[in-house]
Amino acid sequence: MLKPDYPLRTDRLVLRPFEPADLDDFVAYRLRPDVLRYLYNVAADREACAELLERRANETELAEEGQRIALAVQLPEGRVVGDVVLKWRSEVDRQGEIGYSLHPDFQGKGYATEAAERMLRLGFEEFGLHRIVAQCDPRNEPSWRLMERLGMRREAHFRDFGILQGEWGDLYVYAMLAEEYRHNR
Numbered sequence: 001m002l003k004p005d006y007p008l009r010t011d012r013l014v015l016r017p018f019e020p021a022d023l024d025d026f027v028a029y030r031l032r033p034d035v036l037r038y039l040y041n042v043a044a045d046r047e048a049c050a051e052l053l054e055r056r057a058n059e060t061e062l063a064e065e066g067q068r069i070a071l072a073v074q075l076p077e078g079r080v081v082g083d084v085v086l087k088w089r090s091e092v093d094r095q096g097e098i099g100y101s102l103h104p105d106f107q108g109k110g111y112a113t114e115a116a117e118r119m120l121r122l123g124f125e126e127f128g129l130h131r132i133v134a135q136c137d138p139r140n141e142p143s144w145r146l147m148e149r150l151g152m153r154r155e156a157h158f159r160d161f162g163i164l165q166g167e168w169g170d171l172y173v174y175a176m177l178a179e180e181y182r183h184n185r
Contacts, residue, residue: 003061018057025080029103094130147174151184
């Protein structure tokens with residue numbers, strides 16, 4: 001089981017469980033068309049965002065396979081500008097998955113990289129995972145470039161993988177092994 005001692009900190013960020021008071025900040029990026037374009041878990045309005053936020057607020061530990069930790073990415077002054085996720089995909093094979101979403105106004109400043117690096121550390125160093133994957137639509141170049149900056153390698157490009165926002169979409173799968181993580185540190 002993994003229940004981190006919150007909040008998690010990086011040089012410039014606080015990663016913590018979501019709270020109801022985060023709704024305005026959550027809605028500010030979550031309902032933007034340029035963010036929604038690549039999300040499978042879509043919240044179409046403020047009410048749906050509130051429901052999603054409530055679910056995310058309860059995703060704070062990994063006690064069994066299939067669970068995930070979903071954390072708010074908060075700037076020091078208190079604004080939530082995104083979220084990061086660590087999912088436990090397989091107990092037997094010690095597999096996990098990371099994900100991230102960031103308000104476009106705060107992209108290009110290294111925040112997503114910093115937050116995703118902390119989630120890799122959480123998965124490999126604190127939870128003992130063997131392999132962590134991340135996935136994105138190939139059209140989401142900032143996302144796969146981030147995976148490459150993290151030292152993850154592209155393992156697959158699936159064509160017409162699934163329906164995303166009403167149209168067929170491809171999928172890139174990136175991964176990193178624990179030994180690669182240790183080597184890159």
